[in-house]
Amino acid sequence: MKAKTAFIHGGISRDEATGAVSVPIYQTSTYKQDKVGVDKGFEYSRSGNPTRLAVEELIKDIEGGVKGFAFASGSAGTHTIFSLFSQGDHIIVGDDVYGGTYRLINSVLKRLGLTFTVVDTSNPDEIGPAIIPETKAIFLESPTNPLLKITDIGAVAEFAREHSLLTIVDNTFATPYHQRPLELGADIVLHSASKYLGGHSDLVAGLVTTNDLEIAEQIGYLQNAIGGILGPQDSWILQRGIKTLGIRMDAHEENAHAVVDYLVNHDAVDKVYYPGLQSHPGHEVAKRQAGGFGGMVAFELKDGLSATAFVEKLGLITLAESLGAVESLVEIPAVMTHGSIPKADREKAGIKDELVRLSVGLEDAEDLIDDLEQALAHVSVRVEG
Structure with a gap:
């Protein structure tokens, strides 16, 4: 079956x-x-x-x-x-x-x-x-x-x-x-x-x-x-x-690829974590042992850009502590889902204050990218100003 x-x-x-x-x-x-x-x-x-x-x-x-x-x-x-x-x-x-x-x-x-x-x-x-x-x-x-x-x-x-x-x-x-x-x-x-x-x-x-x-x-x-x-x-x-897990996972991943393609080319983003990227160190293992790369994306904003200001400016994407839902959810691990971990341990593991975790939902990909664009523009303007 x-x-x-x-x-x-x-x-x-x-x-x-x-x-x-x-x-x-x-x-x-x-x-x-x-x-x-x-x-x-x-x-x-x-x-x-x-x-x-x-x-x-x-x-x-x-x-x-x-x-x-x-x-x-x-x-x-x-x-x-x-x-x-x-x-x-x-x-x-x-x-x-x-x-x-x-x-x-x-x-x-x-x-x-x-x-x-x-x-x-x-x-x-x-x-x-x-x-x-x-x-x-x-x-x-x-x-x-x-x-x-x-x-x-x-x-x-x-x-x-x-x-x-x-x-x-x-x-x-x-x-x-x-x-x-x-x-x-x-x-x-x-x-x-x-x-x-x-x-x-x-x-x-x-x-x-x-x-x-x-x-x-x-x-x-x-x-x-x-x-x-x-x-x-x-x-x-x-x-x-x-x-409905199967059809949802297909749609999550399709949207995730679109979002990742956008993020990797944005000047405000320093690093994107997604196993579907060929540059990801675990890409080949993930491709071998899994049937897909999923809908979870993490990325770091460049130094000087506020992750808090970014997530709070998002309108369509919901600021919330969870993932895997039909709606896109975003959070800052350092102060939300992983806030119970001492700062030294977080940073040793690679969880920086600038890290954003995005659970890509089932909305239209263009709408998600538009929301990311306006929020990234907001934090970039604040720094330049």
Whole structure:
């Protein structure tokens, strides 16, 4: 089954009892048992809900896993995955990850006894020296947030297996339409499903899947024990969003290429980060392991130009902390999504104050470029004046 077909017909895509082509919203907390301990597959909605099961089966199918899990947020899913490990365990983590992941690691997980080493996973030479006897896993994003670095997932996964480590990939930016990390050798895949999978800025959700039955059993136990599950209404909204993922990703990328072509030729822009550019250091790896380059673009304004003044002057493009929606969204990582990272750590990773992250939406490309043009002209005039 091809991707666009699987997004619509994968998992549990209809209600067998009634023939409804949309899975119902089972707004219930508990389920009648005919006898003590005898139920119809559901006993309490933290442990399982038919609407949530439908979207969990869908992420399992479209990522090629053995079981899927839906959470109240991407962070809840990430926390549950890290809960697979015990006090004293060590995890290698990419140096350019979502600010919320950084916050979770440094404010919560370290306090509970996990240890971490930060490396640039796009540079394989940095991973080996970071391994210690207590190392259990490598956690990475590809493309990364916000600098769009590309890691060779297959190479990292092979290296991890040789050292009996798990490979965990945040696939939020690429989505399973463009990239399937489990097929590349990863063990666990996670998504902030609030982004491209939902696609409409109308829910907060996280999805996780794995191709290992033993790991799946552990994640399922932790999901139930911790309880950060996705509710039935959001599960329904998320499944509906995934049905159009393929056509949306095609349109996002088409617009992204138009925006990138504009930005790379603008005098006010110093540097553009986009894996689709042949000049991008990860271009060839991205082309090999993914079916597309996506709709995320980052760029730095030239010295002296205010990123704040630029984003606040935009009219059509919305200033907001999210991505992957039908509307274009823009933000400044240094003070918004990655503001929880200390300045020294941000700059070491390459996240400068002048960096702008743009999630290219589905508007007409000419309208987006017109909006960028007037905002860039505004900040350029201010400097010249």
